Amino acid sequence: EIVLTQSPATLSLSLGERATLSCRASQSVTSYLAWYQHIPGQAPRLLIHHAFTRATGVPARFSGSRSGSDFTLTISSLEPEDFAVYYCQYRTNWPPIFTFGPGTTVDIK
Amino acid sequence: EMQLVESGGGLVQPGGSLRLSCAASGFTVSGNHMAWVRQAPGKGLEWVSVIYAGEDTYHADSVKGRFTISRHNVNNTLHLQMNSLRPEDTAVYYCARVLQSGDAFDVWGQGTLVSVSS
Numbered sequence A: 001e002i003v004l005t006q007s008p009a010t011l012s013l014s015l016g017e018r019a020t021l022s023c024r025a026s027q028s029v030t031s032y033l034a035w036y037q038h039i040p041g042q043a044p045r046l047l048i049h050h051a052f053t054r055a056t057g058v059p060a061r062f063s064g065s066r067s068g069s070d071f072t073l074t075i076s077s078l079e080p081e082d083f084a085v086y087y088c089q090y091r092t093n094w095p096p097i098f099t100f101g102p103g104t105t106v107d108i109k
Numbered sequence B: 001e002m003q004l005v006e007s008g009g010g011l012v013q014p015g016g017s018l019r020l021s022c023a024a025s026g027f028t029v030s031g032n033h034m035a036w037v038r039q040a041p042g043k044g045l046e047w048v049s050v051i052y053a054g055e056d057t058y059h060a061d062s063v064k065g066r067f068t069i070s071r072h073n074v075n076n077t078l079h080l081q082m083n084s085l086r087p088e089d090t091a092v093y094y095c096a097r098v099l100q101s102g103d104a105f106d107v108w109g110q111g112t113l114v115s116v117s118s
Helices: none
Strands: A004-007 A010-013 A019-025 A033-038 A045-049 A062-067 A070-075 A085-091 A098-100 A104-108 B003-007 B010-012 B018-025 B033-039 B045-051 B057-059 B067-072 B077-082 B091-098 B105-108 B112-116
Touching (some): A019 A104, A045 B105, B003 B105, B018 B033, B045 B091
Antiparallel strands (some): A033 A045, A062 A070, B003 B018, B033 B045, B045 B057, B091 B105, B091 B112
16 A cells, blocks of 8 residues: 655745645655645645646646655745645556545645 | 536435435546545545546445445436445545546546534
8 A cells, every 4th residue: 555645744935935845655656646736615626647747727837756756746936826735646556546645735924 | 618516415324325426517427537535624635436437446445335436428427326424434525537547636526515423
């Protein structure tokens, strides 16, 4: 069973600052990792899939990267609408099991 | 515009049943992989079930044997039949479309609240 660990749990930043969110898998994984933004009361939104690919309509300030079992979501310059909870998610090959990380809250400093 | 609208949530007693529905527009559920994801109060997202375009279905261990995912192609609707409900099933349930690559959820509904309590 793959476990995803996200850090930090909370990130307090100001508008315009750079946000770096981490997601670590408990074992060797493929690049089937995705990132979501979730504002409470709204539907979650897919930001990144396949570790690096921005979803349709996602601004270029969001980017994904990978180093081994460590994945990173970077928001280059925070906008007001970016303060939210961010989840990483991985799908195992077979059987298909979708696992979410516990989330990182990005709030206003 | 692609849209998903869930319905069918509500208050149910432990051991009871509930059937959630998710109406799709802008695309067909028959030609896509579809899934249910839930969020318990104060908790993170948890995948529940997936149905692939080829009709294969899979469920999380926490709901296996109790929940069944299905779709009604004529009505363009996804369903989740939930039996033997437990208090820990209390959550907002989202339906979502799965990317054709099968690895992530790209279209989400607004969710429907299921509360299991006596």
